[in-house]
Amino acid sequence: MSVVKINVVTMPPDKWERFEERFRGRAGAVETTPGFEWFELLRPVEGTDAYLVYTRWSSQEAYEAWQSSQDFDRAHDGGGDTLAPAAERSQQHVWSYEVIESAGPATPSA
Numbered sequence: 428m429s430v431v432k433i434n435v436v437t438m439p440p441d442k443w444e445r446f447e448e449r450f451r452g453r454a455g456a457v458e459t460t461p462g463f464e465w466f467e468l469l470r471p472v473e474g475t476d477a478y479l480v481y482t483r484w485s486s487q488e489a490y491e492a493w494q495s496s497q498d499f500d501r502a503h504d505g506g507g508d509t510l511a512p513a514a515e516r517s518q519q520h521v522w523s524y525e526v527i528e529s530a531g532p533a534t535p536s537a
Contacts, residue, residue, distance in 0.1 A: 429464060429526040430487050434480035436519050443470070446478065457482070460496070462489020483526070 438446060450468050457463055465483040484490040 428486070429529070430484050430490060431524040431526060432482050432484065432490055433522040433524070434519055435477050435522060436480060437475075437477040440476060443478075457493065460489070460493050462486060462492065 436446070447468070447470070457466060462485040463482070464485060465481070467479075467481040469479040469481060471477055482490075484493070
């Protein structure tokens with residue numbers, strides 16, 4: 428059963444551009460991690476200043492292996508001196524879910 432981890436990152440709007448730049452410049456190591464299934468960075472549109480960093484994993488164990496890896500440490504080291512301030516004063520929370528049902532677009536019949 429897949430698990431979803433959603434990092435809720437709240438920061439002032441004047442830091443949004445820098446935060447997004449950090450993600451654009453990421454190494455992409457998570458994509459080659461065993462058990463990784465999906466990543467999305469969701470920008471707030473209205474009613475909140477919280478970004479959602481959505482990842483989906485094949486299991487809790489796969490997520491925990493990523494968390495304890497050197498690639499995780501490199502991905503979360505602040506993005507380098509010029510990008511680090513975007514995350515320093517943010518508030519972060521992690522929401523965890525199990526995927527109990529999932530659907531994608533229907534494939535048309537031939």
